[in-house]
Amino acid sequence: MKAIVKTKTGPGVEILDVAKPEIREADILVKVQAASLCGSDLHIYEGTPGYEYLPLPVILGHEFAGEVVEIGRRVQGLAIGDRVTANPTMPCGQCDWCKVGKGGRCRSGFSLGLTGNGAFAEYVVLKAGGDIFKIPDNVSLECASLCEPLSIVLNGVDVSQFQGGQPVVVLGPGPIGLLAVQVLKASGAGPIILTGTTADARRLEIARQLGADIIVNVQEEDPVKAVIRHTGRVNFVFEATGISATIAQGLAMLNPGGKLMVIGIHAEDAVFNPLDLVRKRKSIIGVYGYNQNTWKRSLSLLSTGAINPEPMITHRIPFSKGEEGFMLAHDKTAAKVIFVPEEQ
Ligand SMILES: [Zn+2]
Ligand SMILES: [Zn+2]
Incomplete structure (x- = not known):
């Protein structure tokens, strides 16, 4: 074979x-x-x-x-x-x-x-x-x-304790970012801001179809300024790029007490100011994997059409x-x- x-x-x-x-x-x-x-x-x-x-x-x-x-x-x-x-x-x-x-x-x-x-x-x-x-x-x-990447995203959203009815930022329109847009949409997030680059054009177009409300091209606009301009700082950022610079950017997009959920797989060290974690009580939370229940929910979300x-x-x-x-x-x-x- x-x-x-x-x-x-x-x-x-x-x-x-x-x-x-x-x-x-x-x-x-x-x-x-x-x-x-x-x-x-x-x-x-x-x-x-x-x-x-x-x-x-x-x-x-x-x-x-x-x-x-x-x-x-x-x-x-x-x-x-x-x-x-x-x-x-x-x-x-x-x-x-x-x-x-x-x-x-x-x-x-x-x-x-x-x-x-x-x-x-x-x-x-x-x-x-x-x-x-x-x-x-x-x-x-x-x-x-x-189902496997969908379960990773569901687990990430579970761990974040995200509650709908508020804006959210997703960094990166790769498969995990695109699934995060869908799961967050289904959880009542809005507006959803998604970042990407010029090379991501096709993925960003798909993201719109899947529920992303605002697309930010980080090569055309500073992503932190863009988030502040569109919605103000947010309580939740989901990182799905694996690019080290996005850690500091994600933190800068957060309100005090906000959570940066890191799902991307990073090969390099990230530089950020720990004062964000101390005085502003922001957190960086890594999420990895899933459990049996996440898988069952993934299959039901696909079956009901809540996620397509x-x-x-x-x-x-x-x-x-x-x-x-x-x-x-x-x-x-x-x-x-x-x-x-x-x-x-
Ligand atoms: Zn995988
Ligand atoms: Zn073991």
Whole structure:
């Protein structure tokens, strides 16, 4: 089968023909119908620091949906033909966090497409003990493949304790930023200010469709001044750029006591004045991951139509042309790239 594989450190990925995986008695085999390219996959492709722990070679991909085609003897509750998506992380069950029921913070769990082979391939093996979710009939496999980033955003909004009926700023129109716009819109935020650059033109256009009220091009206008001019300072800023300069900018956009929620994955140190945290009691809160309940809510939000990420899916690329997908995401032509099987 074709697979998108990280074979060596530094930039790039390779498209390889690899053997179709075999399952053990507690595994299921899923035929991947849609696998979505994540910002972290892009970082790995670009060779950004922070992913040295990957055991190379490894098949990438952790956002996916597909159909169950084989089931191990000891697996219960799933049937051939089920449409599923899954939490790509699997806690170890042994470490101090796992033992107190906080598997989301596990120190050594398995992570699909990072610590082991993932879903950028025609087939992926899932351990039946993990969080595997059946997809409601009215949710497309492509949209379901976005459950993972959607769950990250839902968790971020949960942790922020955001309450609707007020303006909010989202920094960055990548997939996480675009999903944040939708989740915040559904939570009653308004107006929503979204920042981006000239290269983000297409993503910013999609953002408008998804509910962003005010778009700020940071190359044309100072983003802090723009926020103050449009709405005044805000109580919540959601950072989804991974660019270190946005930390100080985000803080400057906040009212005293406001929260800067950091969702972006940063490779560089950020410079900011801690007085903002002290005298102005602002906080910088990092959010990462999700729990089983976040996933269930993601699927219901997709099923009720409260969240419809369809406009974000700008490209469908077969696994065999994987590199093309990474290039489209790298130059920001794409909002969300979905890898699909060859026959489509
Ligand atoms: Zn992801
Ligand atoms: Zn653990």
